[in-house]
Amino acid sequence: MKEKRLIRLPVLAMGARYRWDKVRNQHQLVFPEGMIVLNETSTAIVRLCDGRSADDLIATLKDTYPGSEPADDVHEFLRDLADRGVLRDKAVD
Amino acid sequence: MTKPLTRPLALLAEVTYRCPLQCPYCSNPIELAQYRRELDTATWVRVFGEAADLGVVQLHLSGGEPLVRRDILELVREASRAGLYTNMSTGATVADDAKLERLREAGLDHLQVSLLDSRPDSNDWLAGAASFDRKRDAVLGAKRLGFPVTLNVVLHRHNLDRIEEVIALAQDWQVDRLELAHTQYTGWAFRNRAALMPTRQQLDHAHAVVERVRAAGTDGLNIQHVLPDYYFEQFPKACLQGWGTVFMGVAPDGFVLPCQTAREIPGLEFPNVADHSLEEIWFNAPVFKRFRGTEWMPEPCRSCDRREIDFGGCRCQAFLMTGDPAATDPVCHLSPDHHLVDEALQEAQQSDPPLHFRVMSR
Numbered sequence A: 001m002k003e004k005r006l007i008r009l010p011v012l013a014m015g016a017r018y019r020w021d022k023v024r025n026q027h028q029l030v031f032p033e034g035m036i037v038l039n040e041t042s043t044a045i046v047r048l049c050d051g052r053s054a055d056d057l058i059a060t061l062k063d064t065y066p067g068s069e070p071a072d073d074v075h076e077f078l079r080d081l082a083d084r085g086v087l088r089d090k091a092v093d
Numbered sequence B: 001m002t003k004p005l006t007r008p009l010a011l012l013a014e015v016t017y018r019c020p021l022q023c024p025y026c027s028n029p030i031e032l033a034q035y036r037r038e039l040d041t042a043t044w045v046r047v048f049g050e051a052a053d054l055g056v057v058q059l060h061l062s063g064g065e066p067l068v069r070r071d072i073l074e075l076v077r078e079a080s081r082a083g084l085y086t087n088m089s090t091g092a093t094v095a096d097d098a099k100l101e102r103l104r105e106a107g108l109d110h111l112q113v114s115l116l117d118s119r120p121d122s123n124d125w126l127a128g129a130a131s132f133d134r135k136r137d138a139v140l141g142a143k144r145l146g147f148p149v150t151l152n153v154v155l156h157r158h159n160l161d162r163i164e165e166v167i168a169l170a171q172d173w174q175v176d177r178l179e180l181a182h183t184q185y186t187g188w189a190f191r192n193r194a195a196l197m198p199t200r201q202q203l204d205h206a207h208a209v210v211e212r213v214r215a216a217g218t219d220g221l222n223i224q225h226v227l228p229d230y231y232f233e234q235f236p237k238a239c240l241q242g243w244g245t246v247f248m249g250v251a252p253d254g255f256v257l258p259c260q261t262a263r264e265i266p267g268l269e270f271p272n273v274a275d276h277s278l279e280e281i282w283f284n285a286p287v288f289k290r291f292r293g294t295e296w297m298p299e300p301c302r303s304c305d306r307r308e309i310d311f312g313g314c315r316c317q318a319f320l321m322t323g324d325p326a327a328t329d330p331v332c333h334l335s336p337d338h339h340l341v342d343e344a345l346q347e348a349q350q351s352d353p354p355l356h357f358r359v360m361s362r
């Protein structure tokens, strides 16, 4: 198994963007040849992939959802997006 | 009547069949000369708005060569204003830097450039025109402008042995995605099937190359490679995730198609955007209901537990090979017509016929 890497500076890959689907009432991440339907938490994460660090992103989520411990979930979700090619780690390139 | 639950996610807008190239696997109809009429700007703009209201997410502007339309910038601008994620498939022979920059400003999200081979002489021979240098310049220009770029290479007997060079080229040009698409045998490709079909050895070699490159790491290049169903699959592909489920296409003359090559199936009547809205067509047109769901299926599909996984395969392939568009896709090893696939493979191994290039004139 691959070692679990941490993404430190998450930015959406070129061509990937957040979209509100007014017909389906749905948050989406759309990219070339594909789309992911987002829930409330993943939407919040995606919208914070704006050049800030993952640590900063997690801190902001904690403020928005007091009492939550989102760090593990955030890192897993970011890794998943990176594996699909829709997120880059600016810290490594 | 029960309405289908899904709404389309993708709209293919074939804005013209005109094209400066002559690819021998082009998916446009063989009888190109019959379809010269093209929708005007205002009608396309209305169609994009209707598509967005119906729930379409991704628009694919294609052709032919979409860039030969003089109003292409306006079409891109209006599509993106309607909220559609806008992709364009282009041969890129008429895409200079100035045009690319205006496409970017108009809101184009993603550019997909076709390349026929890794070597200029072979690319130009297959395209029927000198085009390699322009394609390369367009790709490099698009990357400079910050477009996400997919390089699309259709694979067949005459270029498959250079798959490693193709991958190296994609890396060198720093494209984001490389789509290695084996020829689908409909349209011009069906006519050229015996001349295009690769040998089993070629395919095994290509497969090994892709696996090796992937294992070594592709350095950010996303490689899509789907093996051809004729050789490798027991079951057919889930064509378009089912007829009338997520996809609709509009041809240059405004006819609305449940599949890009559906015009090859005789006896189907296609509605036109001039007469109905996309919403009416999606939910009510008989041709969209014809192969939707599982009701239409014959045996062995009807009682097969994969019927909602592959939907019985491709209707066009079923028609072209068996003469019956409602037959089980012959690629399936359960199909009573499966021997037709084996025969086509044998024919391809034993002969090397010339290619017929796409022509429009007449």
Ligand code: SF4
Pocket: B019, B020, B021, B022, B023, B025, B026, B027, B028, B063, B064, B065, B090, B091, B114, B358
């Ligand atoms: S496949 Fe080739 S000939 Fe057909 S439209 Fe595309 S570029 Fe033109």
Ligand code: SF4
Pocket: B235, B236, B300, B301, B302, B304, B305, B306, B307, B308, B310, B311, B312, B313, B328, B329, B332, B333, B334, B335
């Ligand atoms: S019998 Fe029909 S449904 Fe079953 S696997 Fe074959 S094509 Fe698919």
